[in-house]
Amino acid sequence: xxxxxxxxxxxxxxxxxxxxxxxxxxxxxxxxxxxxxxxxxxxxxxxxxxxxxxxxxxxxxxxxxxxxxxxxxxxxxxxxxxxxxxxxxxxxxxxxxxxxxxxxxxxxxxxxxxxxxxxxxxxxxxxxxxxxxxxxxxxxxxxxxxxxxxxxxxxxxxxxxxxxxxxxxxxxxxxxxxxxxxxxxxxxxxxxxxxxxxxxxxxxxxxxxxxxxxxxxxxxxxxxxxxxxxxxxxxxxxxxxxxxxxxxxxxxxxxxxxxxxxxxxxxxxxxxxxxxxxxxxxxxxxxxxxxxxxxxxxxxxxxxxxxxxxxxxxxxxxxxxxxxxxxxxxxxxxxxxxxxxxxxxxxxxxxxxxxxxxxxxxxxxxxxxxxxxxxxxxxxxxxxxxxxxxxx
Numbered sequence: 001x002x003x004x005x006x007x008x009x010x011x012x013x014x015x016x017x018x019x020x021x022x023x024x025x026x027x028x029x030x031x032x033x034x035x036x037x038x039x040x041x042x043x044x045x046x047x048x049x050x051x052x053x054x055x056x057x058x059x060x061x062x063x064x065x066x067x068x069x070x071x072x073x074x075x076x077x078x079x080x081x082x083x084x085x086x087x088x089x090x091x092x093x094x095x096x097x098x099x100x101x102x103x104x105x106x107x108x109x110x111x112x113x114x115x116x117x118x119x120x121x122x123x124x125x126x127x128x129x130x131x132x133x134x135x136x137x138x139x140x141x142x143x144x145x146x147x148x149x150x151x152x153x154x155x156x157x158x159x160x161x162x163x164x165x166x167x168x169x170x171x172x173x174x175x176x177x178x179x180x181x182x183x184x185x186x187x188x189x190x191x192x193x194x195x196x197x198x199x200x201x202x203x204x205x206x207x208x209x210x211x212x213x214x215x216x217x218x219x220x221x222x223x224x225x226x227x228x229x230x231x232x233x234x235x236x237x238x239x240x241x242x243x244x245x246x247x248x249x250x251x252x253x254x255x256x257x258x259x260x261x262x263x264x265x266x267x268x269x270x271x272x273x274x275x276x277x278x279x280x281x282x283x284x285x286x287x288x289x290x291x292x293x294x295x296x297x298x299x300x301x302x303x304x305x306x307x308x309x310x311x312x313x314x315x316x317x318x319x320x321x322x323x324x325x326x327x328x329x330x331x332x333x334x335x336x337x338x339x340x341x342x343x344x345x346x347x348x349x350x351x352x353x354x355x356x357x358x359x360x361x362x363x364x365x366x367x368x369x370x371x372x373x374x375x376x377x378x379x380x381x382x383x384x385x386x387x388x389x390x391x392x
Contacts, residue, residue, distance in 0.1 A: 002147045002241065002242055003239065003241060004146060004212060004241065005148070005149045005237055006149075006211050006214075006238040007150070008152050008238065010152050010153070012155045012156070013194070013197030013200075013235050014224060015196030016060075016133050017222040017235035018197065018200055018201075018222055018235055019061045019136045019137060020048075020058065020060055020221075020222025020223055021058075021220040021222030022137075022140035022144060023048060023061060023220070024220035025237060026218070029048060035090060035091075036135065036136055039131065041068070041128050041131050042065065042067045043065070044064060044066055044129065045066065046062070046064075046132075048061050053223050053233045054228065054229055054231060058221035059223060061222070063129040065128045068128045078103070078106040078118060078122075079118065081122070085135065090139075091142070094139055097142075100203075101203055102134070103117065105174070105178075106120045108174050109122070109174055112173040112177060130195075133196045134200065148207075150205060150208070150209065151201050152208070152211075153182075153184060154179055154183070155184075155188065156185070156186050156191075156193040157187070157189070157192030158170055159188075159190050161191040171184075171191075174195050175194070206301070207302060207303060211238065212242075213242070214240035215240050215243050216238060218238075218240075219236060219238050220239075221234045222235045222237075249327060250327075251299070251305055252299055252325075252326050253297075253298045253300065253309065253322070254323075255316065255318035255320060255321045257296065260316055260317045262294075264316075268296070268316065269281070271315060272298055272311060275307055275308060275311050276300065277300045278299040280296070280299070281297055282295065282296060283295040283297065296318075298312070302325065305323060309321050331350030331351060333350055334348075334351065336349055338388050340369070340383040341373075341383060342370070342375065342379075345362065345366060347361055347385075359388055365384075366381050366384060
């Protein structure tokens with residue numbers, strides 16, 4: 001069953017706060033220390049303690065830097081960081097994701113400073129403690145294993161912050177660029193969302209909004225450095241599984257066309273599905289002046305809205321796309337392979353609450369098998385269903 005992690009960043013987020021919350025959830029400290037010890041960026045040690053933040057208990061992680069020779073002067077460059085990560089001996093998935101995050105950060109910094117990613121030198125995020133926060137966050141989120149990560153709107157805080165290039169108002173340029181397109185708000189008199197926090201949250205969260213319906217299993221709280229009386233300076237991670245019948249949020253995007261060649265509609269549906277649409281279909285409609293037209297309807301996850309709209313504007317003659325949010329209940333899906341006299345066929349199985357409601361052979365598998373063996377398509381369908389029922 002899908003595991004959901006909800007990042008409550010209503011009080012802000014930082015790399016050390018995220019790691020503190022993961023440790024609070026049970027991330028083994030010894031394992032984290034061992035893996036981070038493989039990074040060739042100087043010496044550090046992790047100190048972990050339980051603290052109170054405005055009356056709320058949380059886990060505080062401190063990265064104590066013992067030596068950081070590679071960060072002297074202008075800071076570390078992107079290629080030096082990438083090279084160190086790739087040679088670290090960390091798990092391949094961790095290396096790949098960490099490099100991806102630093103490349104994204106370099107692109108943001110390059111845009112801010114009017115240069116290229118290869119020429120960027122990281123000051124604050126190039127230091128050992130920030131490197132540990134980012135790579136540690138990748139390690140910890142991989143350990144968490146959540147298939148769906150949702151975040152609250154991000155609190156950037158307020159006031160100003162001292163940077164390598166002088167004092168800057170909150171959010172500083174890199175943080176602001178990282179949260180572009182993400183719901184944010186400012187509440188507080190200090191920086192509540194750091195670049196490491198912005199990078200990690202926006203790289204992993206696929207949705208933003210309220211806590212989704214779920215059966216709550218565990219809560220981890222990671223503390224920030226400051227303790228303010230108005231609200232706990234804490235990032236919480238709430239972990240659970242979807243509540244049966246809770247369903248999911250989907251967007252329905254629609255437009256009508258009456259001046260488009262029907263030859264283009266088939267490839268359009270294929271392109272929409274390749275773009276990540278959950279479903280796409282066409283409905284004949286009558287439009288103004290009695291013209292026959294086509295209603296194009298697309299079901300997609302909320303985060304796919306911009307990409308789907310862009311495709312519709314590019315590939316159709318429409319001048320506008322409307323969208324609305326719907327609630328969808330769906331069966332849990334599983335693909336099971338069965339052996340038939342005509343070869344292997346996948347069966348798509350739909351369940352809810354452990355009860356099976358539907359089982360259908362995959363059409364393309366059956367069509368290929370029927371063509372290869374010169375038999376009727378319905379014969380392969382029947383053989384596949386019989387094989388599936390016989391294995392239960």
